[in-house]
Amino acid sequence: MTPVQSPRRSLLTVDARTRRRNAAETRFRAYGIIAVSLAMLALAVLLYSVFSNGISAFRQTFIVMDITLDSAALDPTGQRDPAAMAKVTTIGYGKQIEAALVHALEAKGISSAEISAKDVSALISKESPAQLRNIVLANPALLGSTIHFRGYANARIDGYFKGRVSMESAVRDSNISPAQLQLADKMRATGLMEVGFNWGFLTGPDASELRPEAAGLGVAILGSLYMMLIVLVLALPIGVAASIYLEEFAPQNRWTDLIEVNIANLAAVPSIVFGILGLALFINFAGLPQSAPVVGALVLTLITLPRIIIPARASLKSVPPSIRDAALAVGASKMQTVLHHVLPLAMPGILTGLIIGLAQALGETAPLLLIGMVAFVRDFPAAPPEGFFDPASALPVQVYNWTQRADPAFAERASGAIIVLLVFLLVINSVAIVLRRRFERRW
Amino acid sequence: MNTMQKVENALADSEIKIGARGVQVYYGTNHALKDVDVDIADKTVTAFIGPSGCGKSTFLRCLNRMNDTIVGCRVEGQITLDGEDIYAPTVDPVQLRARVGMVFQKPNPFPKSIFENVAYGPRIHGLARGRAELDEIVEKSLRRAALWDEVKDRLTAPGTGLSGGQQQRLCIARAIATAPEVLLMDEPASALDPIATAQIEELIDELRSAFSVVIVTHSMQQAARVSQKTAFFHLGSLVEFGETGQIFTNPQDPRTESYITGRIG
Ligand SMILES: Nc1ncnc2c1ncn2[C@@H]1O[C@H](COP(=O)(O)OP(=O)(O)OP(=O)(O)O)[C@@H](O)[C@H]1O
Numbered sequence: 001m002t003p004v005q006s007p008r009r010s011l012l013t014v015d016a017r018t019r020r021r022n023a024a025e026t027r028f029r030a031y032g033i034i035a036v037s038l039a040m041l042a043l044a045v046l047l048y049s050v051f052s053n054g055i056s057a058f059r060q061t062f063i064v065m066d067i068t069l070d071s072a073a074l075d076p077t078g079q080r081d082p083a084a085m086a087k088v089t090t091i092g093y094g095k096q097i098e099a100a101l102v103h104a105l106e107a108k109g110i111s112s113a114e115i116s117a118k119d120v121s122a123l124i125s126k127e128s129p130a131q132l133r134n135i136v137l138a139n140p141a142l143l144g145s146t147i148h149f150r151g152y153a154n155a156r157i158d159g160y161f162k163g164r165v166s167m168e169s170a171v172r173d174s175n176i177s178p179a180q181l182q183l184a185d186k187m188r189a190t191g192l193m194e195v196g197f198n199w200g201f202l203t204g205p206d207a208s209e210l211r212p213e214a215a216g217l218g219v220a221i222l223g224s225l226y227m228m229l230i231v232l233v234l235a236l237p238i239g240v241a242a243s244i245y246l247e248e249f250a251p252q253n254r255w256t257d258l259i260e261v262n263i264a265n266l267a268a269v270p271s272i273v274f275g276i277l278g279l280a281l282f283i284n285f286a287g288l289p290q291s292a293p294v295v296g297a298l299v300l301t302l303i304t305l306p307r308i309i310i311p312a313r314a315s316l317k318s319v320p321p322s323i324r325d326a327a328l329a330v331g332a333s334k335m336q337t338v339l340h341h342v343l344p345l346a347m348p349g350i351l352t353g354l355i356i357g358l359a360q361a362l363g364e365t366a367p368l369l370l371i372g373m374v375a376f377v378r379d380f381p382a383a384p385p386e387g388f389f390d391p392a393s394a395l396p397v398q399v400y401n402w403t404q405r406a407d408p409a410f411a412e413r414a415s416g417a418i419i420v421l422l423v424f425l426l427v428i429n430s431v432a433i434v435l436r437r438r439f440e441r442r443w
Numbered sequence: 444m445n446t447m448q449k450v451e452n453a454l455a456d457s458e459i460k461i462g463a464r465g466v467q468v469y470y471g472t473n474h475a476l477k478d479v480d481v482d483i484a485d486k487t488v489t490a491f492i493g494p495s496g497c498g499k500s501t502f503l504r505c506l507n508r509m510n511d512t513i514v515g516c517r518v519e520g521q522i523t524l525d526g527e528d529i530y531a532p533t534v535d536p537v538q539l540r541a542r543v544g545m546v547f548q549k550p551n552p553f554p555k556s557i558f559e560n561v562a563y564g565p566r567i568h569g570l571a572r573g574r575a576e577l578d579e580i581v582e583k584s585l586r587r588a589a590l591w592d593e594v595k596d597r598l599t600a601p602g603t604g605l606s607g608g609q610q611q612r613l614c615i616a617r618a619i620a621t622a623p624e625v626l627l628m629d630e631p632a633s634a635l636d637p638i639a640t641a642q643i644e645e646l647i648d649e650l651r652s653a654f655s656v657v658i659v660t661h662s663m664q665q666a667a668r669v670s671q672k673t674a675f676f677h678l679g680s681l682v683e684f685g686e687t688g689q690i691f692t693n694p695q696d697p698r699t700e701s702y703i704t705g706r707i708g
């Protein structure tokens with residue numbers, strides 16, 4: 001019996017079966033490209049909306065003028081005694097600024113006859129008197145001299161130069177009139193007003209509802225920084241130690257299974273639940289202060305730990321067992337095996353998990369609301385470690401806070417704060433990539 | 444050749460290094476090793492042969508308690524090193540493994556430099572006082588493992604960058620660097636070319652002067668060349684154990700005979 005001869009086929013023509021397989025492969029690639037494109041598109045839209053709304057928060061309109069500080073008004077006793085000088089409130093300083101502005105307008109030949117004096121002074125931020133007062137109290141020797149003063153302009157004026165406020169909208173706006181805007185145009189043309197980079201947005205504290213132009217992220221950035229510091233110091237050693245124990249030392253029994261299930265569940269628990277826990281445990285029970293970075297950090301540590309432990313265990317598990325055998329067989333102890341061989345190999349994965357956990361903690365909002373970090377905080381927390389117990393804000397909470405406020409200037413600031421948050425996340429993730437590259441080894 | 448070996452064996456037989464009595468190994472419910480009695484003499488090469496899956500590696504791992512690391516593995520019976528029960532509750536397996544070294548079936552160098560691979564054992568056991576002494580141990584170990592000439596110019600290169608056969612010799616160098624009393628080798632030559640195999644066999648023969656070597660091999664010729672004693676395992680049981688010459692020329696058990704003549708395996 002001769003074997004069945006299959007017809008000889010040419011390699012140069014593609015048969016139907018191969019064609020079908022190739023078509024399936026092409027379709028599969030197309031799905032992938034579509035999915036990636038959609039994701040990129042969503043990202044682009046998100047970034048565009050955040051940046052187009054927020055980038056202007058980094059620029060601000062300032063009023064620039066010379067102010068002659070009247071010693072009689074600002075230091076009635078004439079003793080240059082700080083305690084006595086502090087009795088003069090911002091109202092007194094406000095009068096100085098108004099007078100200086102009228103004087104500057106006259107000097108530039110700008111007539112403000114058709115506008116009331118009150119409307120002229122409304123061009124200046126309500127923050128400026130406080131700013132001037134701080135300058136003088138810090139240096140009483142300035143009294144009597146003429147200083148160069150650069151203060152915020154009112155948020156509506158700022159909005160006008162950024163295109164948020166127009167002549168038409170001013171007609172309907174009780175806070176600003178077209179005449180004021182025309183005056184602002186003239187002031188800008190003569191150099192009494194300028195638009196420049198706004199360091200105050202990054203370094204200043206939050207400001208009240210009425211003065212969005214002065215609102216800054218300083219306290220929030222510091223609060224977030226403090227919290228990340230504590231989370232890092234607590235979560236890294238605890239998380240890594242727990243992972244190593246569970247993965248390398250713990251006996252395999254029902255208890256470890258139970259712990260494993262619980263850790264997986266904890267990672268999935270909504271973060272607001274941790275906020276409630278933190279409120280009950282750290283504030284009500286332990287009596288720690290509200291709004292303090294230390295409480296926020298403790299809650300964030302609880303949230304972050306399972307998120308660190310799970311990838312850390314996975315990367316410990318992915319170290320080939322043959323490496324452990326090799327170390328044990330030359331007489332290394334369990335501890336030496338882990339520290340000398342397993343941990344270095346697992347380090348890139350552990351660090352990646354840690355940093356992703358930190359990045360998530362940085363953006364966590366809900367639990368912080370519950371422990372009172374949403375409070376309006378104008379005072380900077382002190383330097384650590386005491387500062388950990390001072391009230392502070394946090395970046396994501398500041399975003400939330402500003403989106404709640406009525407003035408549209410705060411919407412711009414909220415987007416600006418998101419940009420700052422994104423930059424921080426970008427830095428953290430870059431560090432993750434650099435660390436992973438440095439630790440990565442092949443075996 | 445045979446008579447010479449017999450004379451040597453008679454000399455070496457005098458002292459028992461490792462004694463195993465009634466060893467049973469279970470992986471969960473799988474009874475992998477059944478009632479094994481073996482005496483491994485000092486300064487002797489003992490070969491374990493047998494078909495795949497018969498329990499050679501399992502028994503080898505019992506001798507330095509590497510089975511402790513396998514979840515669900517249970518060892519019963521008694522194994523002694525110099526007359527002391529190595530499974531006694533007071534025995535620290537770490538101390539045991541410093542005296543009973545092992546080379547694995549699959550090369551497993553550390554993902555570190557060649558130097559570090561060899562130096563690691565001596566370092567953790569404090570065998571070298573100072574860098575010069577450590578260098579000396581590393582060089583001596585690499586020379587004995589027939590690897591020195593190939594790597595002496597790149598000791599800082601990663602051990603994992605070597606070829607499979609070189610990696611296996613690196614693992615051998617690493618094992619002998621800690622100066623064990625017993626060296627367990629699980630198919631050390633399965634990834635080596637004939638030249639490197641010959642060098643390793645030479646090394647094994649040389650090592651015999653200092654300590655006892657147990658080698659698992661699938662090569663009958665290799666067992667015959669390097670060992671003085673041979674144990675034949677089949678389906679988890681020790682079928683026959685005796686002088687290598689006798690096992691290969693005059694096996695007592697029909698299963699041994701079938702295996703070495705190539706009828707079962
Ligand atoms: N880690 C383990 N877990 C469960 N069963 C195992 C394990 N290691 C080995 N076994 C089982 O034990 C028996 C003996 O295996 P062992 O590895 O000792 O065989 P071997 O003689 O070394 O074979 P080979 O020559 O192929 O290496 C086999 O049936 C195997 O399935």
Ligand SMILES: [Mg+2]
Pocket residue numbers: 499500501548629
């Ligand atoms: Mg084996």
